[in-house]
Amino acid sequence: MGRDRFAKQSLGYLYPRIKQSRILMVGAGGIGCELLKNLVLTGFGEIHIVDLDTIDLSNLNRQFLFRQEHIKKSKALVAKESAAKFNPHIKLEAHHANIKDPQFNIEWFQSFALIFNALDNLDARRHVNKMCLAADVALIESGTTGFNGQVQPIIKGKTECYDCSTKEVPKSFPVCTIRSTPSQPIHCIVWAKSYLFTELFGTSEEETPEFDHSEDSENAKEIENLRQESQALNSIRQSMGSDDLARKVFDKVFKDDINRLRSMEDMWKTRKQPNALDFDGVSKGASGTKPSVAQHDQKAWTVAENFTVFCDSLRRLSTRLQTSQARSEADIAAPVLIFDKDDEDTLDFVAASANLRSIVFGIESKSKFDIKQMAGNIIPAIATTNAITASLCVMQAFKVMRGDLDKAKMVFLERSAARVINSDTLKPPNPNCNVCGVMSSTLILDPDRATLKDLVEDILKTQLGYGDEFSINNEVGTLYDPDLDDNLSKKFSDLGVKADSFLTVIDDDEDDPRVNLSLAILEKTLPADTKAVQLPKKLDIARKPKDAPAPLTNGDTNGHVTASPVGTKRKRSLEEPESGLQQNNKRGKIHMPSKAIGFQDDDLVIADDSNDGAIVIDD
Ligand SMILES: Nc1ncnc2c1ncn2[C@@H]1O[C@H](COP(=O)(O)OP(=O)(O)OP(=O)(O)O)[C@@H](O)[C@H]1O
Numbered sequence: 001m002g003r004d005r006f007a008k009q010s011l012g013y014l015y016p017r018i019k020q021s022r023i024l025m026v027g028a029g030g031i032g033c034e035l036l037k038n039l040v041l042t043g044f045g046e047i048h049i050v051d052l053d054t055i056d057l058s059n060l061n062r063q064f065l066f067r068q069e070h071i072k073k074s075k076a077l078v079a080k081e082s083a084a085k086f087n088p089h090i091k092l093e094a095h096h097a098n099i100k101d102p103q104f105n106i107e108w109f110q111s112f113a114l115i116f117n118a119l120d121n122l123d124a125r126r127h128v129n130k131m132c133l134a135a136d137v138a139l140i141e142s143g144t145t146g147f148n149g150q151v152q153p154i155i156k157g158k159t160e161c162y163d164c165s166t167k168e169v170p171k172s173f174p175v176c177t178i179r180s181t182p183s184q185p186i187h188c189i190v191w192a193k194s195y196l197f198t199e200l201f202g203t204s205e206e207e208t209p210e211f212d213h214s215e216d217s218e219n220a221k222e223i224e225n226l227r228q229e230s231q232a233l234n235s236i237r238q239s240m241g242s243d244d245l246a247r248k249v250f251d252k253v254f255k256d257d258i259n260r261l262r263s264m265e266d267m268w269k270t271r272k273q274p275n276a277l278d279f280d281g282v283s284k285g286a287s288g289t290k291p292s293v294a295q296h297d298q299k300a301w302t303v304a305e306n307f308t309v310f311c312d313s314l315r316r317l318s319t320r321l322q323t324s325q326a327r328s329e330a331d332i333a334a335p336v337l338i339f340d341k342d343d344e345d346t347l348d349f350v351a352a353s354a355n356l357r358s359i360v361f362g363i364e365s366k367s368k369f370d371i372k373q374m375a376g377n378i379i380p381a382i383a384t385t386n387a388i389t390a391s392l393c394v395m396q397a398f399k400v401m402r403g404d405l406d407k408a409k410m411v412f413l414e415r416s417a418a419r420v421i422n423s424d425t426l427k428p429p430n431p432n433c434n435v436c437g438v439m440s441s442t443l444i445l446d447p448d449r450a451t452l453k454d455l456v457e458d459i460l461k462t463q464l465g466y467g468d469e470f471s472i473n474n475e476v477g478t479l480y481d482p483d484l485d486d487n488l489s490k491k492f493s494d495l496g497v498k499a500d501s502f503l504t505v506i507d508d509d510e511d512d513p514r515v516n517l518s519l520a521i522l523e524k525t526l527p528a529d530t531k532a533v534q535l536p537k538k539l540d541i542a543r544k545p546k547d548a549p550a551p552l553t554n555g556d557t558n559g560h561v562t563a564s565p566v567g568t569k570r571k572r573s574l575e576e577p578e579s580g581l582q583q584n585n586k587r588g589k590i591h592m593p594s595k596a597i598g599f600q601d602d603d604l605v606i607a608d609d610s611n612d613g614a615i616v617i618d619d
């Protein structure tokens with residue numbers, strides 16, 4: 001019996017197409033391992049896998065393509081090798097790289113019939129979303145958090161894109177709460193992880209997403225004090241490896257800084273004043289305590305135990321930093337340590353420091369186990385959720401490949417609901433989306449000759465009829481607007497505009513502005529007697545809808561998904577207005593052009609093996 005007998009039976013005419021398809025899977029982690037297994041067993045002809053990471057011990061409980069002996073090896077390569085054994089007829093290609101690398105350009109994205117996202121962060125998801133829109137390739141987006149999962153088919157011009165709706169913003173705290181007035185254990189944990197640890201062992205300029213700077217201007221004086229405090233702490237780094245490092249750090253953060261805070265009387269009118277700790281006093285009390293107490297991770301440690309773990313982990317970390325500094329060559333950047341919940345040294349330090357700070361501020365201490373969960377933002381990843389989500393990805397992919405967009409769904413997996421799997425009709429694009437509510441085109445430019453002026457004058461004003469009020473932007477910032485014309489004579493390369501990057505033209509016409517124009521840069525040497533900047537085809541740019549809701553701003557998130565409540569439509573966040581189009585889209589049939597994915601439309605999937613009867617895939 002052929003290995004593809006059942007796939008043929010259940011997929012019918014789709015099967016030969018699947019067999020010929022070249023597809024891409026981005027991310028080979030929790031969802032990715034399950035998904036790759038499904039894709040290989042389904043019989044997709046050529047599968048490319050991209051993942052930038054290496055395998056960690058903590059991945060093994062659910063990322064079943066990986067084993068103990070694979071730790072530290074590339075996820076993409078090992079996933080390929082393990083999955084290849086399931087079906088030797090499939091061509092698998094692994095890329096141990098970041099999907100944002102320039103080698104993965106629009107042309108490369110265009111070479112796939114379908115793309116699957118199995119990622120864990122917003123930034124990479126947004127990038128793939130944008131590239132798929134530019135390449136006009138369908139994307140199956142997915143994500144899981146604990147028991148919740150979500151699958152979203154995205155087809156340019158037909159459905160919402162990943163950025164059409166706002167994403168949940170992760171918890172962040174005002175700087176002053178973390179640095180001056182903590183009141184909960186999490187404030188002390190964030191302080192230990194994102195401030196103290198980073199100042200001592202990391203790159204102190206690093207911007208941490210856990211800090212909310214929106215209230216900085218109200219507390220300008222205290223922010224300046226805190227800046228000086230950080231600088232002083234940073235200079236203690238010079239004592240790395242010395243015997244009195246623990247005393248120096250301890251005195252600085254648990255005595256001097258606390259005494260400074262205590263002296264700000266206004267701060268404590270409505271709050272409990274903190275109490276500084278004395279190194280010698282605490283040290284005396286801790287004389288009989290052994291560093292092995294760090295292994296007791298289920299109970300909250302005493303002051304003496306926290307002190308002992310603090311000193312011991314500081315010594316371990318400073319030795320590590322010094323060893324890597326000694327090994328690194330002079331001409332490369334100084335090595336740093338990064339907090340990792342699975343790295344005992346970093347976790348011990350953060351746990352003990354956070355608890356000592358809690359003691360100073362009269363806040364409840366936490367066990368190392370609890371701190372690990374809180375510091376690592378851990379929502380346990382559940383293998384079953386990943387497996388079900390990955391299977392839903394493939395089911396949705398079949399519908400997209402068949403052109404059945406009215407049957408394709410946004411699917412939610414949730415534990416609390418009456419039904420474990422709920423679905424929602426795919427919504428049309430949000431006309432105000434900054435990513436897909438735009439006109440897209442390639443912009444061909446000759447890198448040796450093309451200047452910004454060529455784009456502004458020849459293309460935008462002359463060919464496309466733009467008025468004077470518009471701006472040209474890229475990821476870095478604004479290149480041109482009516483008040484910024486210094487760049488006009490510059491070549492694109494001098495402006496840092498690279499091949500395969502994007503420019504966005506925003507029409508600021510007061511009466512009837514055009515939708516944003518997104519231009520993907522294609523560099524090409526053009527004949528000297530032709531224009532140095534060209535559009536590949538004539539563009540007819542639509543005007544912004546007048547009654548459309550206000551533009552959405554997408555907050556920064558970790559990309560985790562929010563599932564819908566029982567039997568209801570997808571949750572909208574408070575700040576997200578309901579799009580007029582969403583209301584119109586009551587199961588309206590959206591016809592999928594076969595062009596978008598390179599397949600023809602058909603309706604039923606019927607097995608062609610008449611001996612064994614037909615199997616119709618349930619919609
Ligand atoms: N820009 C990117 N390019 C390529 N791969 C990426 C990129 N960003 C994230 N990934 C990969 O996506 C995968 C997501 O998988 P998953 O959510 O299971 O995360 P994990 O790191 O394996 O697990 P955990 O975070 O729970 O320890 C990871 O393997 C990660 O390396």
Ligand SMILES: [Zn+2]
Pocket residue numbers: 160161162163164165429430433434435436437
């Ligand atoms: Zn969109």
